Amino acid sequence: MTDRSRPPPRRRPAPRRKRSAGAVAAWEAHTRAEFTAHDVDATMRTMSRRPHNIHLPTLAGGANRAEIRRFYARHFIPDLPGDIRLDLLSRTVSEDRVVDEFILEFTHDRVMDFIFPGIPATFRKVSLPTVAIVGLRGGRVDYEHIYWDQASALRQIGLLDARALPVVGAEASDRLRRLLRRRVRAPRRPRRTRGRR
Numbered sequence: 001m002t003d004r005s006r007p008p009p010r011r012r013p014a015p016r017r018k019r020s021a022g023a024v025a026a027w028e029a030h031t032r033a034e035f036t037a038h039d040v041d042a043t044m045r046t047m048s049r050r051p052h053n054i055h056l057p058t059l060a061g062g063a064n065r066a067e068i069r070r071f072y073a074r075h076f077i078p079d080l081p082g083d084i085r086l087d088l089l090s091r092t093v094s095e096d097r098v099v100d101e102f103i104l105e106f107t108h109d110r111v112m113d114f115i116f117p118g119i120p121a122t123f124r125k126v127s128l129p130t131v132a133i134v135g136l137r138g139g140r141v142d143y144e145h146i147y148w149d150q151a152s153a154l155r156q157i158g159l160l161d162a163r164a165l166p167v168v169g170a171e172a173s174d175r176l177r178r179l180l181r182r183r184v185r186a187p188r189r190p191r192r193t194r195g196r197r
Contacts, residue, residue: 020093023136027098030134030141035080040072048142057150060114075113081106089129089180098134103127103173104148108157115153122157127173 026046033042044065053061053068060075062068084106092099105127106112111120128148135143151167154160160167 020095022139023093023095023098024091026136026139026141027100027134031086034072034077035084035086038077038080040069040077043072043077044069046141048137048140051140051142051144053144053146055114055146057148057153058114058117060117061144071114079110079112079114081109081112083107083109086130087177089176096136098132098136100132100134102130102132103176104130105173115148116157116159119157119159122159124157125170126153126156127170128153128156129172129176 030043030046033039033046047065047068049065051065051068052063053071055061060071062071084104087103087105088100089103090101105125108116108122108124108126111118130146130148133145133147134141149167149172151160151162151165152169152172155162155167156169162169
């Protein structure tokens with residue numbers, strides 16, 4: 001005989017830490033497929049059924065799987081410079097979103113349609129503070145909204161004369177790194193505790 005006075009036990013939702021760890025793992029698998037493996041198929045396997053991807057300063061990317069596959073195959077993965085690197089500064093995570101703040105650094109040694117559409121290589125170094133807002137669905141990347149300062153990017157490859165404009169170049173990356181280093185190195189003041197008398 002069953003005891004009807006007790007409600008059935010409820011399933012407890014997975015702890016938030018585990019769910020947010022899954023979001024980070026999905027995003028990192030996606031970036032490894034792009035930047036390390038240079039594999040379009042592997043990159044697409046990390047994405048949801050109806051994703052979108054947009055690099056806001058140039059509107060590069062795609063609004064569906066076919067457009068994104070074409071973007072990755074023709075304009076992104078083959079256009080990545082050999083020395084490209086992402087230096088992660090901060091990460092904010094929830095179970096369905098990852099927001100990364102990083103510095104994107106590379107030598108402009110080829111046409112890079114996602115940043116400099118149609119512009120021939122200038123062989124200049126570029127350092128751009130960048131933000132990626134990544135949505136996840138079902139353990140896969142559902143969307144990417146990627147932002148950087150295009151005026152700074154154009155100044156760094158010599159296409160924008162910023163002498164009369166309030167535009168900075170690689171100094172923005174340098175300032176961010178210095179500020180973050182200072183925060184890490186700053187000694188913490190001991191908390192004052194009231195002693196018992």
